[in-house]
Amino acid sequence: MYELNPKIRGLTPYDPISGEYRVRLDANESFFPLPPEVRGRLAELAQALDYNRYPDPAAAGFCEAFAAHYGVDPALVTAGNGSDELLFLLTSAFLMRGGRMAVLSPDFSMYRFYASLAEAECLTFRKDGDLRIPVERLISFCQEERVEMLLFSNPCNPTSLGLSREEVRRLVRSVDALVVLDEAYMDFWDQSLLQEAADFDNLIILRTCSKAFGMAALRVGAAVANPVLTRAIRAVKSPYNVNSFSQAAAAEVLRTPGLLDSAREAVVRSREELYQGCAALASHCGAEAFRPCTNFVLLRLANAPEVHRALLARGIAVRLIGDGFLRITAGAPEENRAVLGALEDLLTKGRGA
């Protein structure tokens, strides 16, 4: 009789949220719609695609457009099927079974999941009470625990806090571990290490087109690292990991002048409105809104699970983090108004919370 192995026996399929909600602010997606003329060009690309041919394994067109947009060398860029695929790939290929990997807490929950699939030994480093990363203590942790891979997000999902470029540089220089730096939200902040990726022998930076660029549906991400690491990433990835349409569409969007800047500006404006609204509410009810570096706001609340449930009941989906926080994605103006109005009702009038 066949039995699933213990590593996967207890796992359940990923289900971000089930049910229909009129306001979806739970997945950090962009609310900014691709303009009609860009959608038209994507339709033309779809029309002209060679559907019988395998995709370009090097995703050269995408890598060049990505590199030109960020001012990096395309030879240092590897495309992935979302940065999720790259996370899976890096943890499984760059660690041996039982290899020592460190993640921070709180941080993106998928890291630990991929570590367990890779049968790595996953060590947890707890952030300070203010949810910031104490760099000196983290360096000592990595060295004392002989960590081989350190994986964290900057700015961080779910805290929305960022670590300065200088602090990240110091961290990467001071540890023997390979540092996988997930910059999924760095388009909303200005402390990227992307242009210095080749200066380090132990740094891989991950980026995604899913958050700031509003292309979550296409599943395109990128890894940027020095030539030795890049060669290894390209050698271990599956050959046709990014489909032809996604490669072409992402390149087209990256090459559209001004588009990504307008998308970013719209999202940052929305985030500031959401943050100001949350901070004002928080000051009235003993909660705390963290100053955001991303496209979402983290709110510390004593009764977060109750408020989360009450929001869902009103058709508003946000993310419950642990049992003390809500993570709210910056949305379109009417979505922000809906969530802020409901929160005001729940927090200041005590209804349903």
Ligand SMILES: *Cc1c(COP(=O)(O)O)cnc(C)c1O
């Ligand atoms: C959303 C997210 C990702 C995943 O991005 P994809 O490219 O869509 O797979 C990776 N890291 C963090 C921290 C994220 O929040």
